[in-house]
Amino acid sequence: MIKIDCYLPSPILNKGILFPESLGHYKNFPNHGERRNPGLLIEYNLHIIFAGKGAIVHDGKEIELTPGMGFLFGKHTTQQYRTKPEDPWDVRWIHFDWQDVDSLLQGRSMHEPYLFSLHRPEHLKPLMEEMLQLAQAYRHDYDVRISSLLYEILLEIVHHSNQIFGTSPGGTVHERIRHTAEFIRVHCRNMLDLKTMAATSGYSSFHFSRLFHQIMGSTPAQYLLQCRITLAKHLLVSTALTVKQIALETGFHQSSYFIKRFREQTGITPEQFRQLRRMG
Numbered sequence: 001m002i003k004i005d006c007y008l009p010s011p012i013l014n015k016g017i018l019f020p021e022s023l024g025h026y027k028n029f030p031n032h033g034e035r036r037n038p039g040l041l042i043e044y045n046l047h048i049i050f051a052g053k054g055a056i057v058h059d060g061k062e063i064e065l066t067p068g069m070g071f072l073f074g075k076h077t078t079q080q081y082r083t084k085p086e087d088p089w090d091v092r093w094i095h096f097d098w099q100d101v102d103s104l105l106q107g108r109s110m111h112e113p114y115l116f117s118l119h120r121p122e123h124l125k126p127l128m129e130e131m132l133q134l135a136q137a138y139r140h141d142y143d144v145r146i147s148s149l150l151y152e153i154l155l156e157i158v159h160h161s162n163q164i165f166g167t168s169p170g171g172t173v174h175e176r177i178r179h180t181a182e183f184i185r186v187h188c189r190n191m192l193d194l195k196t197m198a199a200t201s202g203y204s205s206f207h208f209s210r211l212f213h214q215i216m217g218s219t220p221a222q223y224l225l226q227c228r229i230t231l232a233k234h235l236l237v238s239t240a241l242t243v244k245q246i247a248l249e250t251g252f253h254q255s256s257y258f259i260k261r262f263r264e265q266t267g268i269t270p271e272q273f274r275q276l277r278r279m280g
Contacts, residue, residue: 002027006135011143018098018154019147023128023135026083027051027090033082043095044109045073046153047081048124051090054083058113068121069164070157074109092128096150100217104151106158107174107215116161123160127153176201177215180208181223188227189251194220228252229265236274243270 005024011017021043026032032054048070055062056071057080065071065081067090073079075097083089098104108114118124131149134142163175180201184192197220198208212220228250235246247258262270 001029003029004132004136006132006138008135008138008146009140011147012140016099017143017147018096018101018104018150019143020094020096020131020135020150023092023094023132025092025128025132026088028088030083030085030088032089032091034079036079038078039076041073041077041079041095042075043097044075044101045079045093045095046157047071047091047093048118048121048128049089049091050121050125052083053087054081054089054091056081056113056115058115063115063164065115069115069117070161071116072105072109072114072157074113077109077113079113092125092132094128094131094150094153101154102214103217104154104158105174107177107211108158115164116157117164118157119160119162120156124153124156127156173211174215176203177208177211180212181216184220184224185227188224188231189249191251192224197224224251225261225265229262232258232262232270233273233277236270237277246270
């Protein structure tokens, strides 16, 4: 049986970085299970299963979790899960928190547990093993490496996992917001108002604005502007269109306003950008 629990102090180099509060490794531990009421755990709770069987209970449903799967609980949430005593999990777990973690996770575990299947679980095992080894032999000069490992683990989950259970109609929250973000990018040259963007997501304007900012890291208006400026850069370098024509092509009614916003975003005018980039 393996039952390892490691608790880490706050990093001294930068207390605002993403960092684990605790982490561990359980293997062949038949009593592994938790039933937490909201508020008992104030950190995010991530488990990755590498062998064995178990289950999580959510909304009265028991969902089996097997190798290559995992679960992520948000802060202050009800949590109930357990391994199967006859075939215990080999599981790695991490508790963590950070002020911008909702944006990093793109809405996962915001409203319900994120239960997922990994595309390449073999990629995570050495990362989690290295983090555990550093935690067991902890020194403050390991802080940067431990933080970077946690970033890589979470980004692997964000970009290389599929949700295996959810209750959100029309897809998970982050999927709906990401779909709307792609809609905005493709149609950025059109006149898009908040109501139109929100309707694409299926949320009210107020709820959409809040979710979009949490998941994408910017407001819908800021993201729309970024998409328009990116399109303008492409047109400036790849076409002979005038600045006035490009302003109209990218959703700006007045070239003076386009020039102002372009300069705010890049520090130079559209013509200066064209000259610099055409020179290589």
